[in-house]
Structure formats: structure tokens, C-alpha cells
Amino acid sequence: MIExxxxxxxxxxxxxxxxxxxxxxxxxxxxxxxxxxxxxxRNIKDAWWRDMITGHDDSTVQPGAxxxxxxxxxxxxxxxxxxVWKCSGHYDLFHxxxxxxxxxxxxxxxxxxxxxxxxxxxxxxxxxxxxGAMADDGIRVDPPSLLKWAKGKGKKAAPGLAFVxxxxxxxxxxxxxxxxxxxxxxxxxxxxxxxATEQPAQTGLQMPCPECxxxxxxxxxFNLMFETYTGAVRDxxxxxxxxxxxxxxxxxxxxxxxxxxxxxxxxxxxxxGKSFRNEITPRNFTFRxxxxxxxxxEFFCHPDxxxxxxxxxxxxRMQWYTKLGLAGERLRLREHAAEExxxxxxxxxxxxxxxxxxxxxxxxELEGIAHRGDFDLRSHMEGKLDEKTRPLQVELGPDGKPKxxxxxxxxxxxxxxxxxxxxxxxxxPSAGAxxxxxxxxxxxxTEDQVxxxxxxxxxxxxxxxxxRLAPIKAAxxxxxxxxxxxxxxxxxxxxxxxHFPVFYDEKSAxxxxxxxQDEAGTPYCITVDGQTLQDRTVTFRDRDTLQQWRVKVDDCxxxxxxxxx
Ligand code: GAP
Numbered sequence: 001m002i003e004x005x006x007x008x009x010x011x012x013x014x015x016x017x018x019x020x021x022x023x024x025x026x027x028x029x030x031x032x033x034x035x036x037x038x039x040x041x042r043n044i045k046d047a048w049w050r051d052m053i054t055g056h057d058d059s060t061v062q063p064g065a066x067x068x069x070x071x072x073x074x075x076x077x078x079x080x081x082x083x084v085w086k087c088s089g090h091y092d093l094f095h096x097x098x099x100x101x102x103x104x105x106x107x108x109x110x111x112x113x114x115x116x117x118x119x120x121x122x123x124x125x126x127x128x129x130x131x132g133a134m135a136d137d138g139i140r141v142d143p144p145s146l147l148k149w150a151k152g153k154g155k156k157a158a159p160g161l162a163f164v165x166x167x168x169x170x171x172x173x174x175x176x177x178x179x180x181x182x183x184x185x186x187x188x189x190x191x192x193x194x195x196a197t198e199q200p201a202q203t204g205l206q207m208p209c210p211e212c213x214x215x216x217x218x219x220x221x222f223n224l225m226f227e228t229y230t231g232a233v234r235d236x237x238x239x240x241x242x243x244x245x246x247x248x249x250x251x252x253x254x255x256x257x258x259x260x261x262x263x264x265x266x267x268x269x270x271x272x273g274k275s276f277r278n279e280i281t282p283r284n285f286t287f288r289x290x291x292x293x294x295x296x297x298e299f300f301c302h303p304d305x306x307x308x309x310x311x312x313x314x315x316x317r318m319q320w321y322t323k324l325g326l327a328g329e330r331l332r333l334r335e336h337a338a339e340e341x342x343x344x345x346x347x348x349x350x351x352x353x354x355x356x357x358x359x360x361x362x363x364x365e366l367e368g369i370a371h372r373g374d375f376d377l378r379s380h381m382e383g384k385l386d387e388k389t390r391p392l393q394v395e396l397g398p399d400g401k402p403k404x405x406x407x408x409x410x411x412x413x414x415x416x417x418x419x420x421x422x423x424x425x426x427x428x429p430s431a432g433a434x435x436x437x438x439x440x441x442x443x444x445x446t447e448d449q450v451x452x453x454x455x456x457x458x459x460x461x462x463x464x465x466x467x468r469l470a471p472i473k474a475a476x477x478x479x480x481x482x483x484x485x486x487x488x489x490x491x492x493x494x495x496x497x498x499h500f501p502v503f504y505d506e507k508s509a510x511x512x513x514x515x516x517q518d519e520a521g522t523p524y525c526i527t528v529d530g531q532t533l534q535d536r537t538v539t540f541r542d543r544d545t546l547q548q549w550r551v552k553v554d555d556c557x558x559x560x561x562x563x564x565x
Contacts, residue, residue, distance in 0.1 A: 373426070381411045523564070
């Protein structure tokens, strides 16, 4: 397992990722992609767009699919009519629960407090002082060592903790409680609750603040949508929202796409774009950001075949990550249990990756594939009227077509062959481009040993990115800056540059130049050497196997193309 600090440091040093607004101290939850990072992320988005949309063969039944289908794209705006978010449910329901520390005033997402405590420095210090083990293992409640910690290290590490503020009083109470209750062995989380709660009779046991140990307020709702205003007047009527997902842009354009193109159900509309969520505790590098990019497909199908399409998309999306290098046990597909499903969903699966910043055995979501039934189209059809205009009236016209009163629109579909009219069901594979980039970076990070020019083994840091994702496909070097070698190297560089992102480098020793390209994830290096001047061949070097072979100068473009395929 790689250490996250090493990856973060490589990302900054080599220009994959920078903290946003770093020169002003950074802005929590926002990240910039540097020269290598922007290429990596673009390659991920291009691979997704190509594999899911432009490269999709709609004349052939794809393996695992019930029938042929079409795919098309869309690019909708970030700011949309506020009614979109009323109908989608985001206005009323898109919130997390938040707790504030009464001592240090920091905010926490209520469902993150447990994990944050497990990682918190003061909890580790307390655990070490009790000579206990973390997680669920019991900790011996040993009053003298607890007292020593509270009066020493605890004062600095957790000044807000009730037990640190008044150790003697709490110790008496704690000893009593433990005697009456669970006994002298406590799980760490239970011990923390005991140490945090000054007046348990009134408040019940509580979790302490992960930063300072202080008291946390009751969880309160917090809507995650960023608000803004359109136009010059800032009041309730001009309030708008930055989209928290790209999906709604697709639903509200469903009819436009149908009417303007020749697509027939089953078909999918895909979109890549920025989304914004005012996350309460953005953390774990780019994993939980406030501004991020999504790659979403809304796949419209007949209700009768929707279960088959759900399985198709779930498996297809899993294969996509595997083919691009996220193989092995760090990637998994997790089908949601029935009680986890939304009321309208008959199936949801997450594609998850065991990111190195998570506790061993934990996985983080890369993509969700959800069977959404007709929930979204129906919500936009019904429109969400305000309390005065409810209830919604729906009547069928003489042609059997629903006539909607209120703000909704008809988003049903009529099959021109069978004449059947229905509300399509939707399968939604929804991926995060930034999370995918982070997972590919984690997976690629490798430390190995390679021989240097003198055959001595040296530590090497190499990013084993899939060639499709690698920011630079090949680097061209003259072995030395003389004897005409730079001229030949530049000739090769110029020939390659027309077709691929390649890099020319003549500075420093060739070994160092290889190392730099290994860190950038460049799959091939091409070196012009003494032999080139005699037979016009160059050395190709493979980043992962370190194998070298000779190729004619004039064949370099073909060789690279073949290798990249
Ligand atoms: N339309 C469905 C939807 O938005 P989601 O599970 O909330 O579903 C889909 O988001 C994907 O977007 C996630 O699997 C994740 O990859 C990415 N994502 C969500 N919130 C994110 C955040 N705060 N930072 C980075 N990526 C995020």
C-alpha cells in the first residue's frame, strides 16, 4: 500500500495537482491540475467519451446487452432554472447533517465524526497512553494513566475534551460508570464517549470533536448546493444554484434530444462537466472536493428491459476501469443491499477503490450505477408546484397523451413502431473524473529497484499509468548534446509531435532524464546515440519492463503507434 503523503508530494513536484489559490494559503476543497495533471484528466475524459459514446457501435448487439442501442452527447449549463432543483429534490433533500464544536467552532459532517476520530492525532495519543489498541479492541480503563494523560499530553492535544478540562471530577464518574456498566475493558469509541460527556444524564453519551475533543452540537441539516444570483438584483427571485450534478441537465433536455435527433429508445445521453457541492468536510486530497467533474450517462429504456440494462451497464462500467489498469483486489463492485436503495430504485451498485488514505478494508466510491426507474422524468413531468397551486392536475387528451397543468411537461415517449406510449426507465452510470484520476494515480505509483549505468541497483519511482492515460506518450533524447545527435532527436520529435503528445529533453545525464519521465508516467523513451549516426536506428525503452530495442528513425511513428495500441 502506498503512502498518501508520498503521492501528494509527487503530484505537486511533478505538476499533476496543486492546491487551488496556494499562494494565498489555499482554499479548502478546491484543486488545480498542473501541466501533467490536466493531460491525465483529459485523457480519462477522452477515453470515457470515446469508449462510451463516439466509439460505440450501434449496429451491433454489445456483449451482455439485450439489444442494440444508441449513444449521444450533451453539454448543458452549470446554472439552470431553480425549478430544476425543486423538481429533482435537491432543493429540499440534498443535505448532510452537520455538527459544530462548541469549543473550537469547527464544523464536521455528522457521519464523518467516527472515522475522523479514528484518524485523529489526539485519539492516537490517548490510545498510546492507555497502551490499548485502536479500533474495536478493548482499552483497559486505567485511572492513573488516564489522569496522567489528561494533565500532560492531553492538555495540548485535546484541550476541549471534558475529561481534560476537569479530570478528577470526570474520573470519579467514569470509574463508577465503568463499574456499573461495561466493565474495565472498553472499545475506544465507547471510551471517547465517556471522556467527552460531562453531564450524561442530561445529554446522553456523545462523541467528542475530532480536532480538540470539545462538545459537538446536535446534528443540523445543511444544504450542499452553492447559491448565487442571476442579474443585478440580489433577492429571492434572482437566486440560482450551481449544479450539484450534471444529470439534471440531461433529464430536462430529454425531449429536445429526442425531437432534434433520430434516436429511438433504448439510447443514452452522456455529459461531462463541472459540479459543485459545498461539502462540509472536504478531505482526502481530491476525493471529496467542492468543485469536481462528473462523467454521467442517463440511459433511457423500456421498463420491461430495464433490469437487463442495469446489469449491462454495471458490468460494462466495471470492465472499463479494469481495462485501464485498475485491476486486482483494490477495485470492487458492490451491489447495494435492499435497505440501502432509494424508494424508486430496484438496483444500485458502486464501483469502489481501496484508496490508501482509507482504513484497511475500507473502499471509496468511484462511480455509482443506479436503476432510477421513471423517477426523474416523472418528477420533471409533474413539476413541483408550490403549496398554493397543488395538487397537480393531469388529464389525458383524446389521443391518449397526458395534458399537464402546472409547470410540468410531457416527457413520455411514444414508440413509433409499436405505437406504445410510456415513461422511459433510466439507468444512470455516474462517475467522477477527479476520483478516477486519483485512483489511477494511486494505482500507478510504484517504487522499484533498477540498475544504474554502472549496474548498481537504485531506488526508482515510476508512475505505471496505462499508455492511453499517460500525459506524455514518449520522450526523445539525444544521448549527448553533440555529434549531430540533437538534430536527429529533434527530427524524430517533430515527426512524432504531429500524432502524439511527446517531449524533447537534452538537459542533464540520460539516466536522470529517464527518471524524470518514469515519474511522469511516460511509457516510452527514445534515445539517439552513437549507433544512430552510423545506421539511423534509435533505442526504444519500455518504462515498465526496462527492455530496450532498436528501431529505424523513419519507423518511430509506426512503432509508437503500435505500442500504444
Ligand atoms: N447523478 C448522480 C450523482 O451525482 P453521486 O454518487 O452523488 O451521484 C456521482 O455522484 C459521482 O460523482 C461519485 O461516484 C463520485 O465519483 C463523484 N463525486 C461526488 N461527489 C464528489 C465530491 N465531493 N468530490 C469529488 N467527486 C465527487
